[in-house]
Amino acid sequence: xxxxxxxxxxxxxxxxxNTMLVISKTEAGVEKVSHDKVDIAALIGNACExxxxxxxxxxxxxxxxxxxxxxxxxxxxxxxxxxxNILDNAVKYTPPGGEVEISLSESEKxxxxxxxxxxxxxxxxxxxxxxxxxxxxxxxxxxxxxxxxGLSLARAIARAHGGDITVRSALDxxxxxxxxx
Ligand code: ATP
Ligand code: MG
Numbered sequence: 744x745x746x747x748x749x750x751x752x753x754x755x756x757x758x759x760x761n762t763m764l765v766i767s768k769t770e771a772g773v774e775k776v777s778h779d780k781v782d783i784a785a786l787i788g789n790a791c792e793x794x795x796x797x798x799x800x801x802x803x804x805x806x807x808x809x810x811x812x813x814x815x816x817x818x819x820x821x822x823x824x825x826x827x828n829i830l831d832n833a834v835k836y837t838p839p840g841g842e843v844e845i846s847l848s849e850s851e852k853x854x855x856x857x858x859x860x861x862x863x864x865x866x867x868x869x870x871x872x873x874x875x876x877x878x879x880x881x882x883x884x885x886x887x888x889x890x891x892x893g894l895s896l897a898r899a900i901a902r903a904h905g906g907d908i909t910v911r912s913a914l915d916x917x918x919x920x921x922x923x924x
Contacts, residue, residue: 762892766877769899776903777818783855784813787847790826794834802839809847815855815924817904825900828893829859829920835887837863855924866912874910
């Protein structure tokens with residue numbers, strides 16, 4: 744008979760295939776991105792609420808610095824998924840006692856800037872250029888669960904909104920992912 748672990752493995756594979764399809768379609772521009780008025784400050788609030796229990800359990804501080812309300816044009820579901828993927832990483836790759844901070848601001852050119860900063864394990868100089876590639880996982884994070892698709896999807900979503908994501912990091916120095924919309 745099919746054991747529970749086999750069923751779980753199948754579910755994981757299906758989820759992975761589905762994520763790959765969403766990345767490909769988003770990059771190709773065939774995945775429809777709606778242009779609704781989205782309160783990105785509220786989405787950040789939701790995302791923090793979602794990850795708060797996980798962070799607390801791990802003894803990682805989760806802070807948020809954002810205005811009450813900031814409206815962008817975009818797809819709420821996709822933007823939520825983008826934020827969740829980056830926050831998931833920040834909490835996952837930050838050891839107990841560390842800090843994660845998400846901040847929202849507006850540049851002079853009226854770009855929306857979302858910075859997710861963590862005090863975690865960091866990313867080496869040689870890995871930094873590759874973390875947005877599909878299935879890329881740094882050696883030091885292999886002990887954590889994951890498939891290496893989260894950041895590819897996050898970047899595809901940012902780009903589908905006319906934005907982008909960059910990262911600044913160094914080993915043991917934490918990381919800052921910056922989304923510009
Ligand atoms: P998943 O598909 O479940 O998200 P993942 O987290 O391994 O798996 P990505 O989110 O795409 O994959 O990240 C790619 C790799 O980049 C990670 O495996 C990890 O090595 C590195 N990385 C991403 N975010 C961070 C971070 N905040 N701190 C340190 N390393 C990170
Ligand atoms: Mg991830």
